[in-house]
Amino acid sequence: MQQNGDPRRSNRIVRYKPLDATANQQQAVSDDPLPEYMNVLGMIFSMCGLMIRMKWCSWLALVCSCISFANTRTSDDAKQIVSSFMLSVSAVVMSYLQNPSPIIPPWVTLLQS
């Protein structure tokens, strides 16, 4: 199974071409849709946190942004990740500016009952 002679051919080099952007992205999304789902969830939770003033929604939005960041593909736009982070942080900050009291833990109500 040994090769005889040098198989290398410098005249037959084919340069690497990144695959067509849109087709590749669609394929990548179908293979692993987690970052997209987390991005959308993060935005929904941020909106709920800001408008309905639910603090736990804002915190969840922050967690979703972190998950989306960890699963980013290089083809993805960094701006989207940064903007979702900023949105979730602003949701947390605004929720606590409006009402600085802490979230009442569920175990407190359970213990009381």
Added chain:
Amino acid sequence: MKITRIFGFLAIILFCSSGFSAGAASDDNEFAEFEEDEFADSVVVTNAPDAKQEDRKSVPPIVQKDDFEDDDFGVVDEDESDDSEKIKEVDPDEPTPVQSLKFTDVPAHFRSNWASYQVEGIVVLIIFIYLINYIIGKTTNSSIAHTVFEMCRPTLEEQFAVVGDDGVTDLDKLEPTLKRDTDSTFSAWCSGRVNVHSLFLQMKTIKRQDLVSRVLDIYDPSSDKMTIKVSLEGGNDVDPLIFAVGEKKIATKNFREMFDLNSYVSEKKQVAQQLNLPATWQLYADQNEVVYSILEPGVVSLLRKHEEAIEFIHISDQYTGPKPAEGESYTRLPEPQRYMFMSLNLAKLGQDEESAAEILNLVFYLIDRVKKMKLSKDAKQKAERKRKEFEEAFLKQTHAFRQEAAQARKEEKTRERKQKLMDEHDPERQRRLEAKELKKEAKAKQPKMKQMKVK
């Protein structure tokens, strides 16, 4: 000038504020007349020194009563006592407005009350752990991929003129490097070899950087994989073959999903047994001769030796990618490519350099073997006939689809014409359109008869 204006504004503001304070003072003076009455009342009332303030508020109604009762001296004492009673009665009532005032609960400042922010603390801790895991997972994945690449690099450099091309850097300055696609995917593009257009090496590690994926991995474990996609140089002198062998699960999955495997090949159980392939493997090919010419005894022994590392091998001259999704179909057959695909288990491959080198050399051996392979005349004709039959069947199917589509379009057009006819208000135009319509229908019926006559 600006300074004078500012001073002017300040003066106005001060004047307004002094005016308000004067008003407030005058408010106080308005109650001056009642202060005398309060002194008189205060002699009588000894119990409620705080009631003075309440008196000021409630003075008007009481004062009015006093005004009435001051004239009747006989009644004054009683009235005074009544007043005192009333005041006493009012006194307990008066505080009620004060009691009804509710002080809002202002939460204690965070610094003095941080122990109650338990949920927030837990969430911050989770995020912190997630980020730590991200850093650790990313570094682990990177180190695994680079270690294996370092093992494979010498063999790749022997075989290819260019290893690790990014498509941008000048070839002279290019260093063999692994490209990072994501935090868990790495790739290298190699080119410049006989019989090969390009070799795309991709390493997909487990998503160690994502805690959620790690947790899901507990329930559905997966392993680090390396895939080698080789675009083979084609030509008329190369014989047709479609061949796939590998671990049962993966082989079956690919058999169902890949268009060429699904269309041309069948499972070769007996041949697999004859060749003494591992029991957990499955073999697919379009012809037995192809299997015998590729799976030589040496190749089989290597496959058995690295049974755990090698997951799946697929060689084809009709590669077109995966089947279209259910409900969809190609309108035209896609251009087939000569292609070789190999899936390897990264953990087993990276155990030692020797096994990595052996497996890679096996890949290059197979590439050259496929190029040199010569089928017998019968086998070659059979293969070409099969491909032609498949193509004709596909065209017939699409022809039927195309005919249906054309028929639908025709019907749509006649419907539109008839609708136009119905909507036409001008009787002259309507008559003309009707005549046209009749002509067209007559024409549509006629040619068939004409053709028959000619025949």
